[in-house]
Amino acid sequence: MADLTYSQSPSKGSFGKLILRWILYILLALFALYYLMPLFVMVTTSLKSLEEIRTGSLIALPREITFDAWKTAWSGACTGIQCEGLQPYFWNSVLLAVPAVALSTLIGALNGYVIAQWQFRGANLIFSLMLFGCFIPFQVVLLPMARLLGMMGLAGSIPGLVFVHVIYGIGFTTLFFRNYYVSIPAELVKAAKVDGANFFRIFWSIFLPLSLPIIVVTVIWQFTQIWNDFLFGVSFSQAGTQPITVALNNIVNSTTGVKEYNVDMAAAIIAALPTLFVYVFAGKYFIRGLTAGSVKG
């Protein structure tokens, strides 16, 4: 009873805690504002007319909302001599990112499964080499890769870019899946063997169904990497196969005359939307997949 009355009266300690808590909230809100500012400027600028941008303030809300800049960015802006907007390049990026993400994720899952659960001689060495591959700067491999693509007849094509991204994704995807699969008890594989499942059957029927969280993590990671890649895109593509990042650069950098800030902003948002979309829809699995892992039977 004494405890009850004590805890009901607000003590000095809890008052101090309350103040600290509010300071914390205010600080967090300030940081959030700070980080959201550029996005706010981008969105408002893209909705203004050029006239209003010239006369108004950078952080003011648009007096009159217009989607003209978005239309131009999507289908009318000029990249060099062509004026088709981002649209064709957007689809190039989709054609590039979807197969590259799917293939690198699948290969990473298989690699991780073999390295984690079918210990063979040299498994650890191969895994360390793959990890090492994650840390090789992209610039180092540009020339040899260009030669290789040329020899394979894939130079300047979207399949060529898919190939490059799959190769450079395997290191990370293998790492993700291997770390996830080592926490799956080895007895599960043994039980499946006794039950009569073979190598691929165990992968397909036991491991893949348990992998949803890590698949989501890998897909988000790979999609973001590949969609946002500029260096490979600009190095290994030619007119007609360029991904959206390269097109965005061309729109922003190659216009002559008046700088259309509203179109640039709209184009940048369009280029960033897919990765934002993927993160918002799969984000909760992302956090869960990074922290979870152990599969307790």
Added chain:
Amino acid sequence: MAQVELNNVNKSFAHVDVIRNVNLEINKGEFVVFVGPSGCGKSTLLRLIAGLETLTSGEIVIADRPVMDLPPSERGIAMVFQSYALYPHMSVFHNMAFSLSLNKVPKAEIKERVENAARILQMEHLLDRRPAALSGGQRQRVAIGRAIVRNPDVFLFDEPLSNLDAALRHDTRVEIAKLHKQLGATTIYVTHDQVEAMTLADKIVVLKDGEVMQVGAPMELFNQPDNEFVASFLGSPKMNFFEGTLADVSGETASFAGEGLNVQGVRLVSKNKTAGASVKLGIRPQHLTLDPSGSLKGEITLVERLGTETVVELSTSSGTSFRFASPESPDLEVGQTVAFSFEAERAHLF
């Protein structure tokens, strides 16, 4: 007729011999327990039979078929693992049906066999659940059910109770014993727990460092151990050993002198030893009797009252420690010196 036969089975990892020349015959319907301290190779031996490890040399025959070149699924075995190893994303039904559907057994027959196994284990109501929604004991039953469904020639159990708490372990042990009576299936069971070995087995195989120490019925091993290791491994508290010399040998028995004792007519286990050799006299703590005129004297160093039993630790005048166990609660205290006698027929000479 032997259901499982091991002939000169050897297994080495790198340069370490894990299993050394094991020969064993297991009869149809027999419940055999492999027991030994950790690292003795009992689990490896089981995995060799299952086909999860490959033999270095030797022969394994199951139901009259040499199985060395067959994968686990074709050896006619089913296995229950220590961690249960249930497939976490499948319902209980699909866990049990997995092996059958891999073998392309018709759906109707799968259903019948799974439901039949579930009935035997009284878990029909659990069939739709995922393993995560089951208690430890229920998971254990699913793992056993998964084995039953396959209708194997031999059941293999790899320390199946070590993940359960003490109370559940006892219940499940009783259940496994009942199940074995009901199914009459040949079973090989690995454990490090001597109580499980003693209570479940028709035949115990004691292993040490990859070698078979002794094979026999539980009470046979308990009463007539073949060597010091088996004698000290089985029974709780452990058997007491006193060092001394072998006096005269007469056939199966011999006399012992040492530690102030002079005993005649003790079973001689180490048959190759002759009079004058140094030997150990083994006597179980339960086989000592408080007797003021007894010749074994010791000073009490610890008294443990367990309720069902009282275990007293003592030390002889030469410093050898030994134990006395009694179902009663004798009025003894630390520091007291007491004397014991024992029947020579219950002692062993190693």
